[in-house]
Amino acid sequence: NAGVTQTPKFQVLKTGQSMTLQCAQDMNHNSMYWYRQDPGMGLRLIYYSASEGTTDKGEVPNGYNVSRLNKREFSLRLESAAPSQTSVYFCASSAAVETQYFGPGTRLLVL
Amino acid sequence: GDSVTQMEGPVTLSEEAFLTINCTYTATGYPSLFWYVQYPGEGLQLLLKATKADDKGSNKGFEATYRKETTSFHLEKGSVQVSDSAVYFCALISGGSNYKLTFGKGTLLTVNP
Numbered sequence: 001n002a003g004v005t006q007t008p009k010f011q012v013l014k015t016g017q018s019m020t021l022q023c024a025q026d027m028n029h030n031s032m033y034w035y036r037q038d039p040g041m042g043l044r045l046i047y048y049s050a051s052e053g054t055t056d057k058g059e060v061p062n063g064y065n066v067s068r069l070n071k072r073e074f075s076l077r078l079e080s081a082a083p084s085q086t087s088v089y090f091c092a093s094s095a096a097v098e099t100q101y102f103g104p105g106t107r108l109l110v111l
Numbered sequence: 112g113d114s115v116t117q118m119e120g121p122v123t124l125s126e127e128a129f130l131t132i133n134c135t136y137t138a139t140g141y142p143s144l145f146w147y148v149q150y151p152g153e154g155l156q157l158l159l160k161a162t163k164a165d166d167k168g169s170n171k172g173f174e175a176t177y178r179k180e181t182t183s184f185h186l187e188k189g190s191v192q193v194s195d196s197a198v199y200f201c202a203l204i205s206g207g208s209n210y211k212l213t214f215g216k217g218t219l220l221t222v223n224p
Contacts, residue, residue, distance in 0.1 A: 004154075033211075042200060042216040043155070058211065090154055099145075100212060102154035 002026055004103035006091050012109045013081045021076040021106050023091030029101075031094045032074035034058075034066060036087040037105075043090065049074055081110045113138045117201045117215035124191055124222050132186040132218050134175075134201035142203040144168075144177055144184040145212070149198040158186075158199070191222045 007022045025032065030051045035043040035058075045058030049068040063085060065077045074093075078085060088107050092100040118133040136142065143162045147155040159168030164179035173188045184201060201215040 040216060042214040043212075044214075045211055048211060092155075099157050099160065102147075102156070104154045 004091055004093055004101050006089075006103040006106050008106060009104070010107045010109075012111065013078075014111050015082060017081050018077065018079050019081065019108075020078075021089055021091075021108075022073070023075065023103060024073045025091075025093040025101070026072065027093060027095070027101065028071070029093035029095045030071070032068065033092040033094075033100065034064075034074070034076045035090045035092065036060065037090060038087050046076065046089075078108075081108075083110045086110045113142070113203060113205050113213040115201050115203055115213055115215035117199075117218055119216075119218070121219040121221060124220070126193055126222055126224055127190045128222075130186070130188040130191045130195075130220070132199055132201075132220070134184045134186065134215060136182050136184065136201075136203050138182075138203055138205040138213075140205050141179075142205040144175070145202045145204075146173070146175055146184070146186050147200040147202060147214075149200065149217070151197070155200065191220070193222050193224055196220055196222045 004025045033048040034046040037043050044060045047066040049055045052071045067075045088105050090105050091103040094100040114137045145160045146158040148158045149155045159170040161168040161177035167176045175184050175186045198217045200217045202212045
């Protein structure tokens, strides 16, 4: 039982490049989330998916797109990376309300 | 909208000292309250939670009581250890949030031997 897994662990991009962050969970959870963590800002919700087939914007969605590929997988795409998107990205999942389980994070540096 | 305010860090303590990290909140309805912990280089882990007023959440020697009258959920531990060094996040889910967590900014705790 791996919980929530994320790939890659670390990525360096140049401004304007695109990439997709992958997330998968094996806990049969309905809901999945993408957050970014920046110093002094805590975690901010980018997008979430309350159930398979649905996605909704969070607090900071601009510059990102998401795909809920199936119940297990929820990917985050940066179409044209900007230095302001340098951050640590966390995926999480939950069953109904309350406890969210977090992945280990992806550190992204945009030059 | 929902918000969480927690004490600014960093907090530096000696081993076996008493810990308090303050957390207050603003939310619609009756939120569920959480403390998450993030150890260096890792993702967040749920430390404890409380779902209604006067509930006390506890885990690993940490405690927090849901105080509706003061809209607070302060984290306490009687005797910290070096291994407790981490970033602590207070968070809430309110009734109308569709399960979205609102986090405080985090408090870095360093415990010295």
